[in-house]
Amino acid sequence: SAVISQKPSRDICQRGTSLTIQCQVDSQVTMMFWYRQQPGQSLTLIATANQGSEATYESGFVIDKFPISRPNLTFSTLTVSNMSPEDSSIYLCSVEIPPGGAFFGQGTRLTVV
Amino acid sequence: GENVEQHPSTLSVQEGDSAVIKCTYSDSASNYFPWYKQELGKGPQLIIDIRSNVGEKKDQRIAVTLNKTAKHFSLHITETQPEDSAVYFCAAPTHSGSARQLTFGSGTQLTVLP
Numbered sequence: 001s002a003v004i005s006q007k008p009s010r011d012i013c014q015r016g017t018s019l020t021i022q023c024q025v026d027s028q029v030t031m032m033f034w035y036r037q038q039p040g041q042s043l044t045l046i047a048t049a050n051q052g053s054e055a056t057y058e059s060g061f062v063i064d065k066f067p068i069s070r071p072n073l074t075f076s077t078l079t080v081s082n083m084s085p086e087d088s089s090i091y092l093c094s095v096e097i098p099p100g101g102a103f104f105g106q107g108t109r110l111t112v113v
Numbered sequence: 114g115e116n117v118e119q120h121p122s123t124l125s126v127q128e129g130d131s132a133v134i135k136c137t138y139s140d141s142a143s144n145y146f147p148w149y150k151q152e153l154g155k156g157p158q159l160i161i162d163i164r165s166n167v168g169e170k171k172d173q174r175i176a177v178t179l180n181k182t183a184k185h186f187s188l189h190i191t192e193t194q195p196e197d198s199a200v201y202f203c204a205a206p207t208h209s210g211s212a213r214q215l216t217f218g219s220g221t222q223l224t225v226l227p
Contacts, residue, residue, distance in 0.1 A: 001159075031213055043157065043217045045207060049171075057212075060206070092156055096213045101147065103158035 002027055002030045002097050004105035012086045013083055019081045021108045023093030028073035033094040035068070043092065083093070083112045115140045115205050126193050127226050135205035136223045137185040144226025147194045147215070148177060149202045157202060161188070193225045 013019050022030060034046040047055040047068055055068040066101040067075045080087050094107040116139040125149050126132050138146075149157035163170045163177045163186065166222045176189040187190040192198055207214040 004156075033214060042202060042219050043215075045214050045216070048214060101159050101162055102213070102215055103159060104149075106156045109154075 007103040010109040018081045023076045029095040032076045034078045035092040037090040117215040117218045123222045125224045132190045134188045138205040143205045151200045
């Protein structure tokens with residue numbers, strides 16, 4: 001397994017502003033993943049973050065709204081830009097640890113008012 | 114892409130009884146099927162997973178079965194305890210050939226009644 005730390009754990013933000021969420025892993029990993037979990041819902045993959053290249057976004061998610069950085073093999077950030085109340089969700093960072101299995105951070109609970 | 118359906122959405126059992134949660138998937142090339150437990154206010158925790166080269170895997174009170182022909186897999190929890198109460202998610206690979214990105218089922222709220 002891996003220890004995955006996310007900051008902040010929760011935040012309340014004004015609409016129109018942006019929030020950057022940090023994800024730190026205690027070991028080097030090739031890929032990091034960002035998921036969204038809307039209230040009472042399942043998890044949806046936003047994007048895959050690779051070190052040294054642009055993130056790969058899933059259908060329905062765009063870089064302008066969710067820019068991602070991956071400066072090294074243990075760290076990534078997800079920014080939620082120009083927020084609206086519909087962005088209120090839990091945002092989760094995930095990594096794959098060989099020989100298999102995806103592990104999650106504790107999540108960032110975002111409320112947009 | 115993959116489509117994962119999960120049933121039931123809620124499940125209540127008496128302490129000591131068994132609980133079964135079922136999932137179906139659409140991509141016949143999928144080869145990795147994890148199950149997650151999510152407690153309130155926490156991130157999902159991987160509790161067991163199975164690869165397509167086996168039909169069943171057990172870990173103490175938890176087991177997962179896989180039927181590749183029918184494209185469904187199930188989570189079995191025996192001798193349930195109140196601390197098993199949580200939301201359980203099944204998942205399958207989002208993209209064929211890769212087990213890294215996951216598509217999740219809709220979740221099952223399991224309540225174990227003392």
